[in-house]
Amino acid sequence: MATIASTPPTTTMPDPSNLTWPEFDAMSPREKGAYLAPDGRLQALLYSQQFDRELLDHLFELAELVREGDDSIRRYVKTLLATKSGALYFTQPSTRTFTSFSLAARATGMMCEEIRDAEMSSVYKGESEIDTLLTLAELSDAIIMRQGDHSLIDRFAFEVVHRGYSTRILNGGSGSEQHPTQALLELYTLVSHFDLANVEGGSFSVAIVGDLKRSRTARSLSYLLALYPRIRQVFLAPEELQMGDDLTDYLDETSIRWERTDDMDGQLPTLDAIYMMRMQDEYGTTSEETRRRYDDFRLTTDRAAAMKSDACILHPLPRRSELPIELDADPRAMYWEAVNRGKFVRIALLLHMFGRDDVARIRDRSY
Numbered sequence: 575m576a577t578i579a580s581t582p583p584t585t586t587m588p589d590p591s592n593l594t595w596p597e598f599d600a601m602s603p604r605e606k607g608a609y610l611a612p613d614g615r616l617q618a619l620l621y622s623q624q625f626d627r628e629l630l631d632h633l634f635e636l637a638e639l640v641r642e643g644d645d646s647i648r649r650y651v652k653t654l655l656a657t658k659s660g661a662l663y664f665t666q667p668s669t670r671t672f673t674s675f676s677l678a679a680r681a682t683g684m685m686c687e688e689i690r691d692a693e694m695s696s697v698y699k700g701e702s703e704i705d706t707l708l709t710l711a712e713l714s715d716a717i718i719m720r721q722g723d724h725s726l727i728d729r730f731a732f733e734v735v736h737r738g739y740s741t742r743i744l745n746g747g748s749g750s751e752q753h754p755t756q757a758l759l760e761l762y763t764l765v766s767h768f769d770l771a772n773v774e775g776g777s778f779s780v781a782i783v784g785d786l787k788r789s790r791t792a793r794s795l796s797y798l799l800a801l802y803p804r805i806r807q808v809f810l811a812p813e814e815l816q817m818g819d820d821l822t823d824y825l826d827e828t829s830i831r832w833e834r835t836d837d838m839d840g841q842l843p844t845l846d847a848i849y850m851m852r853m854q855d856e857y858g859t860t861s862e863e864t865r866r867r868y869d870d871f872r873l874t875t876d877r878a879a880a881m882k883s884d885a886c887i888l889h890p891l892p893r894r895s896e897l898p899i900e901l902d903a904d905p906r907a908m909y910w911e912a913v914n915r916g917k918f919v920r921i922a923l924l925l926h927m928f929g930r931d932d933v934a935r936i937r938d939r940s941y
Contacts, residue, residue, distance in 0.1 A: 590735050598732045606728075609735055616927050618731040618743035622754045622797035629926075630801065634762050636922035636933050640681075641915065648681070650939045651921065654930040656683030660716040663689050663707065664746065668720050670891060670913060671746045671756065675718045678920035682930075684716070704730060711741040716924070718744045724751035742927045750788045750854065755923065756890050757794035759916035763908050764847060766915070767886055770802045776831055779844055781808040783871055784851030784896060786817040791890040792851055793821055800830045807832040808841055810871060814864045815853075838871055839880070847886040848873065852894045872896050878904060888912060 590609050598606065603621040610618040640651055660679045664672050672688075679686050689710075703721075707730045710717050719727050727748050734741050747753040764770060770778070780799060786792045786809055796817070799805050807830060809817040816834055825832045835841060842848075850873055853860065873887065878901060881887075889897050889909040901907050925931040935941050 591738065593732075593736060595729065595732055595736075598736075599728070610731060612735060615929060616742075616923075617735065617740075619754055619923070619927070620727055620731055620743070620745045620748070621752055622757050622794040624754070625758075625798060625801065627801050630758075630761065630798070632931070632933075633758070633919060633922045633926060634765055636925065636931055636936070637762060637915070637918040638766075639933055639937060640921055641918040646939075647936070651925070651936065652681060652683045654682055654925060654936075654941060655679075655928055658683070658715040658928060659685045659687070659713075660718060661687050661689065661710045661714040662718050662746075663710065664718075664720045665689070665691065666720045666722050666747065668746065670916070671720060671753075674913070674916045675744070675746060675755075675920055678917050678924060679716070679718070681917070681921050682924050684924070687714070704733065708733060711739050714741065716742040716744065716927070718746050720746040720748070722749050724748035742924075744923070744927075747790060750790050751793070753790040753794045753890075754798075755916070755920055756791045757798045758923070759912050759919050760791075760795050760849065760888055760890070761798050762915050762919045763888065763912040764886060767908070768846065770805065773802075773804050775804045776806050778804065778846050779806045779808055779841075780847045780849065781810050781841055781845050782817070782849045782851070783810040783838065783873070784868070785815045785854045786811045786851065787815045788854035789851050792817070792849070795849060796821055797824070800825055800828050803828070803830060805830075808845070809834045810836065810838050810841060812836060812864050812867045812871070814861060815868075836870075839877065842877055842880045843882070845881060845885060847888065848881070850887070850889040850893070850897045852892065852896055869895070872898075873901065874898065875900055875904075878906070881906070 590612060603623040607624040610620060610624060616624065640647060662672060662676060676686055703726055707717065711734055721727065727745055731743050734743060745752055745754055782792045782796060796807060799807055809832065822832060853868055872895060875898065885906050887901065887907045891909060930941060
C-alpha cells in the first residue's frame with residue numbers, strides 16, 4: 575500500500591492548524607503537497623507534482639486489477655466506498671472528465687450529487703464560492719472540482735486542511751494551470767504499452783504539440799513524465815504558444831532532457847509518443863498569424879506515416895483539425911483507449927484517498 579513521499583521545505587513547517595493562507599499561498603506545489611497529504615496519503619490532489627513513482631505504480635496496478643478483473647471483483651469494489659458521498663462541482667464545461675469521475679465514484683459505491691452551474695447554487699444569492707464549497711465539504715466526503723480559476727481550489731484545499739476537515743478534494747481541471755488526473759490517465763496508457771522504467775537514457779522521446787502555453791493537460795503531463803528521468807520531452811509549438819519558462823525551469827532543476835522546437839516534420843521519425851493539443855481559445859486571445867501557423871502542427875495521415883510503427887498517439891480531447899478522425903483507425907491511436915483507462919485510474923485514486931487501496935486485500939475480497 576503506497577503513501578506519499580512529499581518533499582518538505584528546508585525550514586520547519588508549522589502545524590497545519592497554525593498555517594496562514596499567505597504562508598500556504600507562497601509555497602511551491604511540492605511544499606504544499608506535505609500539507610495536502612497530512613497523514614501520508616493524498617487528502618487533496620491539486621498538482622501533478624504531488625505524485626511520486628511509487629504511488630503512480632501502485633495506482634496503475636490497482637487500476638489494472640479493476641479494469642481486467644471479472645464481475646466479482648467489480649462487484650466487490652462497489653462495496654468499498656458505499657458509505658461515502660461525493661459532490662461533483664463542475665462550473666466549467668466538461669464531458670469526459672465529469673462523466674469519467676461520476677462513473678468512477680459510483681463504481682466504488684459512492685453516492686454522487688452534482689453542481690454544473692454556480693448560478694444555480696447560493697452563489698446566485700451573493701454567497702462566495704468558498705462558502706458554497708465549505709458547505710459541500712460539511713455535507714460530503716469528497717468534492718471533485720473543475721473551475722476556471724486555480725486559486726479557488728488552492729484556497730479551498732487550504733481551508734479544508736486548516737480546519738481539520740476530512741473531506742477529500744480532487745482537481746478535475748483548474749484554469750490553465752493543472753489537470754492532474756488527465757495526465758494520470760495519459761501516463762497510465764503509456765506505461766501499459768511501454769516499459770518506461772527501463773528505457774535507455776534519452777532513447778525514448780515524447781512530444782507535446784500545440785498550444786502548450788495555455789494547456790493545463792500539457793503542463794500536468796510534463797510534470798508526471800519528469801518522474802521518468804530517462805524520457806526526453808519535446809515541446810512542438812509556434813513561438814507564441816510555447817511551453818512556459820516556469821515548467822522548463824522545473825525540468826532543468828530535475829535534470830530532465832527537453833527541447834523547444836517548431837520543426838514537427840523533423841521530429842516525427844524520432845518520437846515514441848506524441849500528445850496533440852487543440853488551441854486553448856478560452857484562456858486568452860491569439861494572433862491571426864499564430865492561428866494560421868497552427869495548421870502547421872496538425873498530425874495528418876501523411877505525417878503519421880513518418881512516425882515509428884510502435885509509436886503512441888494521444889490527445890486529451892476534444893479535438894479540432896489538429897487530429898483528423900481518419901487517424902482513429904491507426905493502431906497507434908490510443909486516445910480512445912485512454913478515455914477508457916481514465917475511469918479505472920480514477921477508481922484507483924478514489925480508493926487510495928480513502929485508504930481502501932490494498933491490492934492484495936481487494937484481490938482476496940478481504941476488507
